[in-house]
Amino acid sequence: MVTDYGQGYATRSEPRHRLPAGLRAPFAARSRREFGYVLLSLPVATVLFSWTVTMVALGAGLLVTFLGIPVLAAALAGCRGFGVLERARARGLLGLEVADPEPLRLRKPGAAAWMGAMLKSGASWRHVLYALVQFPWAVFSFSVAVTFWACGWGLLSYPLWFWVFPAYAGEGGIQLYGDAHHSVYLDNPFEITVTALIGLVFTLATPWLVRALTTVDGLLVRGLLGPSPLSARVVELESDRGIVVDTAAADLRRIERDLHDGAQARLVNLAMDLGLAKEKLREDPRTAARMVEEAHGEVKTALQELRDLARGIHPAVLTDRGLDAALSAVASRCTVPVRVEVDLPARPAPAIEGIAYFTVSELLQNISKHSGARSASVDVWRSEDRLMLQVTDDGVGGADASRGSGLAGLAARLDAVDGILMVDSPAGGPTRVIAELPWRG
Missing domain, CATH: 1.20.5 (Single alpha-helices involved in coiled-coils or other helix-helix interfaces)
Structure with a gap:
């Protein structure tokens, strides 16, 4: 994994708004997309739930015959098809990128092998679980979102339409209480204003409530419709x-x-x-x-x-004396003065020690060949269960691991052992490269 801290993160400035985010939220495009996602969730979840329950129940009932297996396989295949739709809907409306689940592992071609792989696939059964869980959640989120949205805008706009009650319904306005003896209506200017303010609160709160609801949807999509962590x-x-x-x-x-x-x-x-x-x-x-x-x-x-x-x-000095002596020997062959500081309580695993040595060696070679630096430094320390390496120089900068340079190959080698390479090299320097490796002592 390569993280480039020095490239392009400030090239595009965010637009400035005069209104705070809380007041802009009801009219923001993101809020409209999230509300649209909640509205679509109910019909989609209804169809998916109906398909899943019907087909799984039918297949389970027919398991006493051979017909139950293909029916169950068809039910799982349909759920996986709905999963494609749900991932696309989450990507388009929520901006949530979810990778496809692991494909079926077919050991040989044929319908029987396909049905067996479908029934053995954990991803298929996670799609079934998604169909069963998402339906009640979709009903709840649809009811809450639509209720808050309708109440908010209805109460906020009450000063514009309260005249409908006395003109066409023969009542003073929205009725709060009524019995055989007396009734309470929202019909005077103060009550109408308070009603509109309550509607304003509902209207401003609805986008954030919908966002919280769609966050749960995102967790369901990512956890059940994407690839499993294993x-x-x-x-x-x-x-x-x-x-x-x-x-x-x-x-x-x-x-x-x-x-x-x-x-x-x-x-x-x-x-x-x-x-x-x-x-x-x-x-x-x-x-x-x-x-x-x-x-x-x-x-x-x-x-x-x-x-x-x-x-x-594999240098003998690394095996005999460890990173401190080995890196000092490498630094002595660099064309610029290099300060080396190694602060380790013990020696890491030999494989990790070797990768750390070659990482620093290659970085110092880059400094000698390309940096134009006058000085450099190497720092090595342990942070919890990670071995940390930092190589800095005061050269011209501009190092970029994304352009297929030697840094890209170095990053791939580190990634193979769960390591990370981070490059911070703005034009004009200085350059700082940090590598993290698992300790594995």
Whole structure:
């Protein structure tokens, strides 16, 4: 997961309103959409509830015969179809994005396999539960919302239509109380004004009440019609496993390329030079000695390349002395001065320690190559069950993990172990990169 704190969050300013939100709410587009959602919920819930109860009861009753299984499967399929409608309605009117539930897992084609997968699917039965729960809630929310809306606007506009009572009904106005002896009507200016003020309160409160009702609707849609947390976690783990496999394959290809183009080629040339030196040893000892001396230099270079390659796989100093010494060694090879501060009560898991080391190494390489910084710092600490890394520099800034740079690959590697990469790099600097990793000590 990548969180980019330095990109575009202030590019669009919110419009300023003279009226406070409480007074604008009855006329806001959001309030109209939410009220429309509540109004539509009743007919949709009625049809869905009728379908579910009828088909499930019919299928359960026919289970004594083979016909009960296809009827139940059809009932679940219909509920899933209504789920598509409900997710679209929540997205269009409530702005609620809910992912589709996990698909059916068909082990083989055919109607029997489809019916078995439908009956075994937990998502299908959650759709049935949604149909049973949403109907009484839709009746309640429809009744409350329409009652408050009608009472609010009716009482608020009472000064405009109270004349209807004496003119056409033969009464003084809205009757609060009446018996055989006397009646109380809202018919004088003071009572009419108080009635309108009460209506104003109802009108202003209705949008917020409807919003609270639709919040419950959103919870029902998200909890019962979306993917379950377990299935979402399975999908995430499958994706992370793919990232880990791809990363490991890329590392193996890099090691193979470095060996082939570096140490291996140098050792081949070294063997050829030593062979020539051996041939010239008797004829021209001076030239042979010079060639052996050059080969000795090549051996040193090849050994250094192999050490660098081994350090890139997993440095020995990290295994022996931990992050403090390993990061200090990395910082010493950076082209700018780097301050390193490691404050850890203990060592995390070796795998997490290795990822932390390579994360800081890659970030320091980016600083050396692209930042134009004069100084940098590395801070490592533990916060509860998380290992925190922070790398900052005073360079030109502008680092963006969303443009497919090395930061994107680094973020994918962190995400594979439930880590997070956060980048704050405004143009002109400074740049701050924070990485979070699970401790797993």
